[in-house]
Amino acid sequence: xxxxxxxxxxxxxxxxxxxxxxxxxxxxxxxxxxxxxxxxxxxxxxxxxxxxxxxxxxxxxxxxxxxxxxxxxxxxxxxxxxxxxxxxxxxxxxxxxxxxxxxxxxxxxxxxxxxxxxxxxxxxxxxxxxxxxxxxxxxxxxxxxxxxxxxxxxxxxxxxxxxxxxxxxxxxxxxxxxxxxxxxxxxxxxxxxxxxxxxxxxxxxxxxxxxxxxxxxxxxxxxxxxxxxxxxxxxxxxxxxxxxxxxxxxxxxxxxxxxxxxxxxxxxxxxxxxxxxxxxxxxxxxxxxxxxxxxxxxxxxxxxxxxxxxxxxxxxxxxxxxxxxxxxxxxxxxxxxxxxxxxxxxxxxxxxxxxxxxxxxxxxxxxxxxxxxxxxxxxxxxxxxxxxxxxxxxxxxxxxxxxxxxxxxxxxxxxxxxxxxxxxxxxxxxxxxxxxxxxxxxxxxxxxxxxxxxxxxxxxxxxxxxxxxxxxxxxxxxxxxxxxxxxxxxxxxxxxxxxxxxxxxxxxxxxxxxxxxxxxxxxx
Amino acid sequence: xxxxxxxxxxxxxxxxxxxxxxxxxxxxxxxxxxxxxxxxxxxxxxxxxxxxxxxxxxxxxxxxxxxxxxxxxxxxxxxxxxxxxxxxxxxxxxxxxxxxxxxxxxxxxxxxxxxxxxxxxxxxxxxxxxxxxxxxxxxxxxxxxxxxxxxxxxxxxxxxxxxxxxxxxxxxxxxxxxxxxxxxxxxxxxxxxxxxxxxxxxxxxxxxxxxxxxxxxxxxxxxxxxxxxxxxxxxxxxxxxxxxxxxxxxxxxxxxxxxxxxxxxxxx
Numbered sequence: 001x002x003x004x005x006x007x008x009x010x011x012x013x014x015x016x017x018x019x020x021x022x023x024x025x026x027x028x029x030x031x032x033x034x035x036x037x038x039x040x041x042x043x044x045x046x047x048x049x050x051x052x053x054x055x056x057x058x059x060x061x062x063x064x065x066x067x068x069x070x071x072x073x074x075x076x077x078x079x080x081x082x083x084x085x086x087x088x089x090x091x092x093x094x095x096x097x098x099x100x101x102x103x104x105x106x107x108x109x110x111x112x113x114x115x116x117x118x119x120x121x122x123x124x125x126x127x128x129x130x131x132x133x134x135x136x137x138x139x140x141x142x143x144x145x146x147x148x149x150x151x152x153x154x155x156x157x158x159x160x161x162x163x164x165x166x167x168x169x170x171x172x173x174x175x176x177x178x179x180x181x182x183x184x185x186x187x188x189x190x191x192x193x194x195x196x197x198x199x200x201x202x203x204x205x206x207x208x209x210x211x212x213x214x215x216x217x218x219x220x221x222x223x224x225x226x227x228x229x230x231x232x233x234x235x236x237x238x239x240x241x242x243x244x245x246x247x248x249x250x251x252x253x254x255x256x257x258x259x260x261x262x263x264x265x266x267x268x269x270x271x272x273x274x275x276x277x278x279x280x281x282x283x284x285x286x287x288x289x290x291x292x293x294x295x296x297x298x299x300x301x302x303x304x305x306x307x308x309x310x311x312x313x314x315x316x317x318x319x320x321x322x323x324x325x326x327x328x329x330x331x332x333x334x335x336x337x338x339x340x341x342x343x344x345x346x347x348x349x350x351x352x353x354x355x356x357x358x359x360x361x362x363x364x365x366x367x368x369x370x371x372x373x374x375x376x377x378x379x380x381x382x383x384x385x386x387x388x389x390x391x392x393x394x395x396x397x398x399x400x401x402x403x404x405x406x407x408x409x410x411x412x413x414x415x416x417x418x419x420x421x422x423x424x425x426x427x428x429x430x431x432x433x434x435x436x437x438x439x440x441x442x443x444x445x446x447x448x449x450x451x452x453x454x455x456x457x458x459x460x461x462x463x464x465x466x467x468x469x470x471x472x473x474x475x476x477x478x479x480x481x482x483x484x485x486x487x488x489x490x491x492x493x494x495x496x497x498x499x500x501x502x503x504x505x506x507x508x509x510x511x512x513x514x515x516x517x518x519x520x521x522x523x524x
Numbered sequence: 525x526x527x528x529x530x531x532x533x534x535x536x537x538x539x540x541x542x543x544x545x546x547x548x549x550x551x552x553x554x555x556x557x558x559x560x561x562x563x564x565x566x567x568x569x570x571x572x573x574x575x576x577x578x579x580x581x582x583x584x585x586x587x588x589x590x591x592x593x594x595x596x597x598x599x600x601x602x603x604x605x606x607x608x609x610x611x612x613x614x615x616x617x618x619x620x621x622x623x624x625x626x627x628x629x630x631x632x633x634x635x636x637x638x639x640x641x642x643x644x645x646x647x648x649x650x651x652x653x654x655x656x657x658x659x660x661x662x663x664x665x666x667x668x669x670x671x672x673x674x675x676x677x678x679x680x681x682x683x684x685x686x687x688x689x690x691x692x693x694x695x696x697x698x699x700x701x702x703x704x705x706x707x708x709x710x711x712x713x714x715x716x717x718x719x720x721x722x723x724x725x726x727x728x729x730x731x732x733x734x735x736x737x738x739x740x741x742x743x744x745x746x747x748x749x750x751x752x753x754x755x756x757x758x759x760x761x762x763x764x765x766x767x768x769x770x771x772x773x774x775x776x777x778x779x780x781x782x783x784x785x786x787x788x789x790x791x792x
Contacts, residue, residue, distance in 0.1 A: 018537030104609050107540045107592070114544035122551060129562065152559035159551040166547065173616040181609040207620045215627035222730060225558045227720035230631065230730075235722040236642045236649065241634055245627055 020106035029087030036079035052465035067132025096504035099184030119163035126156035198263025216245035247298035261398030273340030286325035319369035346420035350401035361389025382442025413489030426474030433467030539592035553581025657788035671700035745769035
């Protein structure tokens with residue numbers, strides 16, 4: 001069933017460094033994601049400070065502004081959301097849910113984790129050396145070329161992404177092998193919890209998407225340092241080709257981030273409605289079709305760069321079709337709650353917040369999928385609002401939902417529920433006040449990636465920055481609560497959330513013990 | 525380090541960390557090659573080394589991988605003791621490699637099918653021609669396919685418990701692979717155009733170069749397999765590495781056939 005063999009406590013730094021235990025590595029991933037998320041959040045706080053009023057008050061110039069937005073985006077995607085959802089919760093709970101003793105390749109698991117902090121060091125270095133990487137996370141040439149950004153920063157960013165990509169591919173191979181080969185007897189694929197399905201599908205997407213980014217980055221690196229002409233018109237190269245390659249990776253990447261979030265929400269909605277998930281096979285197939293469609297919609301990121309009429313029609317249609325399986329998921333969550341006995345626990349609050357806010361982000365996604373509408377909205381704050389609703393209010397809500405849900409299981413301790421509620425409501429109000437006005441700013445024509453703006457945009461920007469203060473304050477509350485709960489939290493019984501449908505809650509005396517100081521080391 | 529921790533999961537947890545650090549050092553070596561001035565007083569010696577910096581950066585990785593491989597005879601997947609797990613892992617690895625080469629081919633095909641968008645009237649751009657495909661490249665094709673046959677035969681012999689024949693097959697395949705790499709290097713050194721001469725040589729050399737790199741990795745895997753077969757003097761003692769290496773080799777083989785068809789035969 002679940003892990004019953006002796007599991008050593010990780011008490012020393014060396015023990016954390018050399019551990020190959022999936023739970024310990026999951027804890028490392030989560031602690032790393034919390035630290036990276038704090039860093040990325042601090043950068044965004046600084047950016048909202050700059051944007052609170054017109055003028056360049058804090059940032060020296062556009063280049064350093066662009067370096068900040070690039071670092072914020074890359075840190076949140078590669079070092080916060082993915083490590084938390086896939087590395088953290090995936091490592092902790094996929095083996096427990098399928099009844100495996102550990103991941104299939106514990107050593108590769110450790111390798112996959114340790115590449116990430118090293119990669120983050122390289123990325124932070126790129127921010128500190130020279131002028132920083134002022135390209136945005138999409139790294140388009142010629143801006144990212146040697147003439148656009150002559151310093152070492154872009155090369156360091158590329159190398160950091162190569163390391164992170166190796167880590168992703170390694171952990172994807174590990175998850176696929178674990179899930180396909182190590183399920184306990186008689187657990188069929190279509191009996192697996194939806195979270196396990198979501199990790200399997202995300203891993204398969206990673207296997208096919210990440211190498212394409214690696215190839216594009218290798219060519220960019222060759223253009224910059226070896227005189228290649230892949231994307232350099234002077235040698236016959238085509239900069240648009242990089243956009244195609246990047247978004248062939250980049251669009252699947254957003255589903256790689258959101259599918260595990262779907263999985264977590266499914267577990268939580270089902271548990272706190274007291275019913276199995278509605279339409280289980282449909283939920284699995286919806287995720288599979290989102291994954292498949294995710295690979296054929298990439299050019300909707302490039303509607304304004306001169307894509308022809310027929311491709312624009314195709315990519316508009318294909319992008320809109322994704323609303324169907326996504327709608328299936330949202331309606332299945334609602335149908336699960338329908339007639340269930342809903343308990344508004346802290347994780348359930350976050351899950352409900354996810355469903356509502358993700359639906360808002362998905363709806364603006366349908367607006368942006370229209371090649372015609374996108375002609376106007378492209379590169380405005382409307383786009384910023386859209387992807388923050390699916391990531392900052394989508395994926396991040398799912399991370400918090402999963403964190404609160406599994407916190408008693410991971411630490412043997414309970415968090416004070418009233419703090420969790422305060423955290424949720426402050427973060428909910430804060431992020432909405434922060435991001436909703438961006439729709440208006442975008443519709444009014446405020447461009448993204450610019451540190452300054454005309455006075456007319458002051459009102460909504462000031463309100464957005466006030467929302468950021470509330471969101472960041474609630475994150476601080478979360479960090480304090482985490483530090484206190486890890487040391488002083490009340491001992492949590494295994495049935496703290498009532499009867500479970502999945503195996504990670506099975507009784508295991510070895511694991512029921514509070515992790516105590518060990519958890520605090522990685523989490524704080 | 526206390527024993528209990530390093531033995532968790534049956535794997536020595538120190539080697540993965542060492543490999544992670546080695547990969548980071550390799551990235552630093554690349555950075556040193558591109559921007560020596562970043563490394564302060566070391567800049568002078570880096571400039572002297574030139575591309576050898578990469579070799580220096582590869583050294584720790586090579587040592588760490590060898591040590592891990594020797595310490596554990598390759599990581600045994602835990603879970604059901606069959607080869608299903610490792611097989612899935614190798615298939616997944618090869619799938620990701622396929623995606624990587626698909627991206628390179630996509631770039632080539634984009635320029636080959638629509639040369640006019642990039643301002644060329646023909647592809648390859650007029651003065652440039654790949655080698656006559658029916659000379660050296662055809663020879664290389666024959667050599668690589670022959671080595672693939674050797675590997676397949678070696679694998680077959682291994683399943684039939686004929687480890688001596690298997691070891692011979694693997695050795696011949698390794699030798700043929702070595703000849704292939706040598707001929708490729710010769711073709712590169714005799715080429716009339718260089719990497720910097722525009723987009724055609726860029727994509728040509730990058731794709732064939734990455735393929736050559738994969739041939740070298742395949743040779744290393746086959747060498748480990750041959751070493752294990754000979755040392756164990758039995759079919760079972762070599763473990764899964766023979767199957768993994770042979771699958772990988774067939775993948776490298778298949779990529780070359782596509783390369784030959786698209787980059788050489790079609791282009792001329």
